[in-house]
Amino acid sequence: MKIICIGRNYTDHIAELDNERPEHPIIFMKPDTAILLKKQPFFIPDFSNDVHHEVEILIKISRVGKHIDRKFAHKYYNEIGLGIDFTARDLQQELKSKGLPWEKAKSFDGAAVIGDFIPKGTFKDLDKIGFSLKKNEEIVQKGNTSLMLWNIDALIEYVSKYFTLKIGDVIFTGTPSGVAKVNPNDRLSGFIEEKEIFSIKVK
Numbered sequence: 194m195k196i197i198c199i200g201r202n203y204t205d206h207i208a209e210l211d212n213e214r215p216e217h218p219i220i221f222m223k224p225d226t227a228i229l230l231k232k233q234p235f236f237i238p239d240f241s242n243d244v245h246h247e248v249e250i251l252i253k254i255s256r257v258g259k260h261i262d263r264k265f266a267h268k269y270y271n272e273i274g275l276g277i278d279f280t281a282r283d284l285q286q287e288l289k290s291k292g293l294p295w296e297k298a299k300s301f302d303g304a305a306v307i308g309d310f311i312p313k314g315t316f317k318d319l320d321k322i323g324f325s326l327k328k329n330e331e332i333v334q335k336g337n338t339s340l341m342l343w344n345i346d347a348l349i350e351y352v353s354k355y356f357t358l359k360i361g362d363v364i365f366t367g368t369p370s371g372v373a374k375v376n377p378n379d380r381l382s383g384f385i386e387e388k389e390i391f392s393i394k395v396k
């Protein structure tokens with residue numbers, strides 16, 4: 194399986210990092226070795242002093258597809274999840290300033306938290322899903338899919354122009370504002386609406 198991530202999909206997060214609003218979705222990937230399942234601790238890697246949490250809605254692909262039109266995109270996924278796109282911000286800034294790819298900052302072991310998935314039929318409107326991240330019982334990130342620049346179906350259309358989507362692939366749909374550094378002993382818990390989807394310890 195592959196993990197496809199979308200960057201800069203929420204205006205409030207674009208503003209907090211002083212990035213430009215993109216003309217098209219920004220895409221990068223993580224390998225399957227980056228997956229951190231919800232019961233495992235996250236170890237801060239020794240090559241970074243500034244690893245940030247980015248909580249994101251996930252889409253699990255349920256059908257093989259390429260060049261998917263947005264009006265048929267809903268047939269290609271059955272489940273919605275939540276995860277964290279851990280980012281070594283110091284390393285990412287250095288790579289960005291040199292115009293280099295971000296992989297070392299985004300795709301290291303453990304950098305993709307994947308929590309539980311929920312059947313999409315549970316939601317009345319996929320364009321109005323609320324989600325949040327708590328750090329040590331305090332809400333640090335709060336988002337809603339209504340605030341995405343490109344919604345789920347638009348992302349599937351765009352991504353599948355470049356990459357064949359396969360069963361089990363996961364799309365990280367971008368983070369809202371509130372990204373911040375994680376420290377040893379932090380506990381990060383992710384929620385879709387009121388339901389806890391993952392809870393991990395930082396070490």
Ligand code: ZN
Nearest residue numbers: 247278367368
């Ligand atoms: Zn992200």
